[in-house]
Amino acid sequence: NGQVKLKELRKNPRKRSKKPTYFSFKKEYYQGEITNISPSGAFIESEARPSDGDELKLFVPGAKKYALLKGEIIHFNISGFGVKFKRILKVDKLPKTKKGHTQSTVWQWIFQEKT
Secondary structure, eight states, rough: OOOOOOOOOOOSEEEEEEEEEEEETTTTTEEEEEEEEETTEEHHHHHSOOOOOOEEEEEEEEEEEEEEEEEEEEEOOOOOOOOEEEEEEEEEEOOOOTTTTTHHHHHHHHHOOOO
16 A cells, blocks of 8 residues: 554654643743643644743643643644643642633633642
């Protein structure tokens, strides 16, 4: 069929995903989608354009809990960027949203907490 299968060189191979995520770097907030993830990193599709070496905080919501991670941009391309996870800042239950508050309001509150 003419296709060449490349050997996975990552220590932790990534799994495909379609998980929404929110992140901040350089005091700005952005939204994206995690398209693959492993215990050590992820690729995020987004219109945001960080540079190699930029650090960010990454909010990953789950059904009932969320994770707040610190990461570093290790590469980028036209569709998004790769993040190497450096530290888990927090894992906790998602707070209940009050009437009129959106999920983006909640994740911005979480980013502003001391971690």
